[in-house]
Amino acid sequence: MDNIAGQNQGGKIAVNITVIILVLLWLLPTIGLFVSSFRERDQISNSGWWQAPFAVDLNFRARVAADGARQDGDVYVLEGNLFDDPDIAEAFPDGNGAVAAFGTRAVAPDEFTPGTSTELRRGGTLTVQEDGSFRLESADPIERGPTIYLAAETPPKFTLLNYDTVLNANGMDRAFINTLTVTIPATIIPILIAAFAAYALAWMDFPGRGVLIAAVVGLLVVPLQLALVPLLSLHTSIGIGQSFLGIWLAHTGFGLPLAVYLLRNYMVGLPRDIIEGAKVDGATDFQIFTKIILPLSFPALASFAIFQFLWTWNDLLVAKVFLPSGAESQVMTVKIADDLLGSRGGDWGILATAAFVSIAVPLIVFFTMQRYLVRGLLAGSVK
Amino acid sequence: MSPVLQGLLTIIIGVGGCVGYFYASNIILDKVIFPAKGPQAGQNINRANRVRPWLFLFPAMFALGLYLVYPVVGSFYRSLFNRAGDDFIGLANYANLFAESAFRTAVFNNLLWVLVVPAMATFLGLLVAQLTDRLAWGNIAKSLIFMPMAISFVGASLIWKFVYSANPDIGIINSIRDSMGLDPLDPLQIPFWNNFFLMFILVWIQTGFAMVILSAALRGIPEETIEAAIIDGANPLQVFFQIKVPQIMGTIVVVWTTITILVLKVFDIVYTMTGGNFDTEILPSYMMSFMFRDDGRATAVAFVIMVMVLPVMIWNIRQARKEMR
Structure with missing residues (x-):
């Protein structure tokens, strides 16, 4: 195909160089952060991170x-x-x-x-x-x-001192646990709720199904900003207030449109024969769902779980509004944006380290489960 | 109770509650309300099957209604009241907003963001998708460009704070200026253009998304169309712009609108990088400056965002309905 396309050697080199430049542009800022997190304050303020390997x-x-x-x-x-x-x-x-x-x-x-x-x-x-x-x-x-x-x-010197400071003295360890505490229930709870609804929208026949699907598509794009004030006052009036329970409920609600949409798109594509065969054999919808649909939908469930995990882990807006602002319930994004950037604005080593601590887990998830992420993106967008 | 324990308990109650609800409601429906026996067995089965979809849908519909539909109405209602929420003032909040120059700046900047970010991210994504398509190490390149997707907006902002820093020993841009003998400058304080430096952070994050989807779309183009064009003497550029791009136009539009919606929601970057100073305010960050202070104003700004999203929402719904037919 290459030679049919008439690409000459020069063109190939040009393509390679362009891609290398783009990849470097995309990668270098993150590497800079990573290198800086291992450098001491004096080193950071006296030479750029790109000079870190040199004296x-x-x-x-x-x-x-x-x-x-x-x-x-x-x-x-x-x-x-x-x-x-x-x-x-x-x-x-x-x-x-x-x-x-x-x-x-x-x-x-x-x-x-x-x-x-x-x-x-x-x-x-x-x-x-x-x-x-x-x-x-x-x-x-x-x-x-x-x-x-x-x-x-x-001589160049690398140190773990920043990590020690960030985790022990700056309370980032607490924030890390808080982020984890927010993320895991907020990832798991919507999955089951959405899966049942997605099955109904994909395989059950009832009047109004089309309207409901359209409504889910519409809700996908409702800006979260709208939800903040009314829901916070609702939470306050029923006694939840600003709390972990409140943020779990909020994330569950906000994640549902994507979950239902992704899962329905996937379930619709499952082979009709299997489901109809099971119905003929006398299986109830509940049995079909738990015994056939759920296991077959694993890839879509995984995709959504990764999305929701990344989204809740990286979220700043919902955490700022639905969690109390004290240190004991601060998540990492809030801690960095409100606390460290304010009080440690000039301490680049600490900032770099805190940022790296907060992005390490998503990066691991990203690189190990990229396959599911890509599949989810494709199911959610290309239609 | 420690939040961790509380979290575990919530998972158990949440998941257990869901399973229990679905299981129990189905049993009650089949055994108690419409039992599939007795003289009306057949009729009862039909009735039960008419009700069952709503049992499956109820928790999701309830949550969606409460957390996404009610707020649209609730926010609009709240925006008609004053700061304390006890005095109906009609559209005064909106009138005050439009009279304020900070709001007009935010709207203007937001329009810039909506124009620039989706265009740049889609263009770069398409470029990378095409260039890496037949590259031996294309998958590695794609994976690295996709990586910022996993990074939070706050993390990405910090990463770029290093790049943009005015100190030539920290910011690589100013280091390059320094080596060329130019004075350091703070990119975030250059009027007007600082917006573009902030936008680039979001472009950096979103290009990977555009790339993944467009790359799949490019692979889906039938080979024959490309071969035919080449036999007719089309050069690579013509093949790309006149054969490939028109065939994936639908996907390009989807990517474009998805990023547009995201642009209207992201407040983190402006909040972390400049706090809205130096005329970089956009609507979502402007809204946060009223949050906890003046709910009337905050909801009014949020509703303006909703109005901006509305055209895309309607378009999306129409597309979805078209596909279902």
């Missing part, structure tokens, strides 16, 4: 003690090595740090190149070598050690 220049501050000062002829001298400073030594465990630049003021930590000398404001001349050794000469006795800033190339 970066990080800034350090060394407070040098004055007690090593000695008199050398008519000048006072303080000598030492900046990499001996405990905080800095920690970043270079194998002791091979190299000064890329140094400075004496916090606003310009990389003002001078190693090997040069600079006058200190308090008097004296400071020289810092590339290996970190420094020498301060002063005409007056040195009573207070100087504070020296330096930039040094640090």
Whole structure:
């Protein structure tokens, strides 16, 4: 077919390159998030995630003690090595740090190149070598050690610290459980209700069937926004209020049109002979449904379950409205959007990690059950 | 009681309740109300069979009615009242909305979203579907482009917050600008165009959906039509635009309308990325700014969204009825 289509070699290469570019454009942002979640705050703010595998220049501050000062002829001298400073030594465990630049003021930590000398404001001349050794000469006795800033190339470093912070200190573990608590009942309960209705709409004959199917198609597109205010006041008036029970009911209601529609489309396609054969043999509708239709409809049930799972797991709107806003019932999306983005707006490592924790489960579900997802999409849309 | 236990209990009660309801209601119908014995056995079986569909349908219809039909009416009714809900003010909420410039901005932006997102997502989806069709690694490419479907709008927003960040050490766009010697800028604060940066996030999510469906449609095109066109000397572009696209036009329209509906519902992206600042408000996020504060206004905005969805809804229903015939 390729050669009939008249595609030459050049065309093939062009197609390959275009697809590679598109795939990269689609993939890179997520990879960026993933890489960032393993980087420390300093690393993130000093170099892009795409530089993560390479060394970066990080800034350090060394407070040098004055007690090593000695008199050398008519000048006072303080000598030492900046990499001996405990905080800095920690970043270079194998002791091979190299000064890329140094400075004496916090606003310009990389003002001078190693090997040069600079006058200190308090008097004296400071020289810092590339290996970190420094020498301060002063005409007056040195009573207070100087504070020296330096930039040094640090090896790439990956850490699980962000995950530790997010899960333990930020309460994301609680939010994860809450999301799970919302998702599972909200996925399971609509399936059975919808399956019975779908069977009736697919295989039972009664007046008004066409109108009901059309109504389900119409309800598929009703914006959820409409439901928020009336249902919340309904829930409040019957005593459910903002609670897990409320959100389970809400998700069940909102998921039903898709469930009924998907399942009916699938059930209509089941072979007529089997069902009519069973009827002739005296099976009741209830038996046909439980013994024949349900097992045969497994692929469609799985498709809907995946849809509903992804939808409820990823939902922000319904959770914001139907769950109380306190930390003990926050789901992950609400936690990220309302809590972390507000209070941790600048802490990219934490944000990346929280986002990754929240999308990990859907991604696993997606990659393991993609087949059902695709089948469901096709059944739901192409008709 | 801990929510986890409560959840388990709800599953048991929910599923058990459903099974119990269907089982018990069928038994009562067949054994008690219309028993299939005695002098009227035949008539009773017929009667029972006329009632049974409604037993099967009842729970779903009840839930749909309560959670989707009632709110349409309930929201409209509520939108006719003031903030506290005790004073009937007619259409004053709507009048106030239309007088407000923020609302007009939201409507304008929403129209932009409705025009741009479905068009771009469908176009890119079609492009990918066609390009990957005969590619050796096409399935892997498709799977990767489909992946954002699984990511929440909030997660996707965060992912793109990194890309758009004004800090050249975090945002890849500004890093590229930086290496070209340009000053960093915040894409989310550029008037008007910031809307497009937000829209692209939804395009990024929805392209996979369009691709999956259009790819299946492309495969369903009869080979003979394509072969005939090639024998007649059509070049690949002509084959694509004049032979393939017209044959899958119906599917393209379905994809387009499905994404349009989604665009009118998604508030998460604007809420997470800009909070509606810098003139990026759209109706769903605008509605949320009134939620819990002024239910009258909130329901009025929601009803405006409903009115925008209505044409698509009617079109969908007509399509569905056509297929059933």
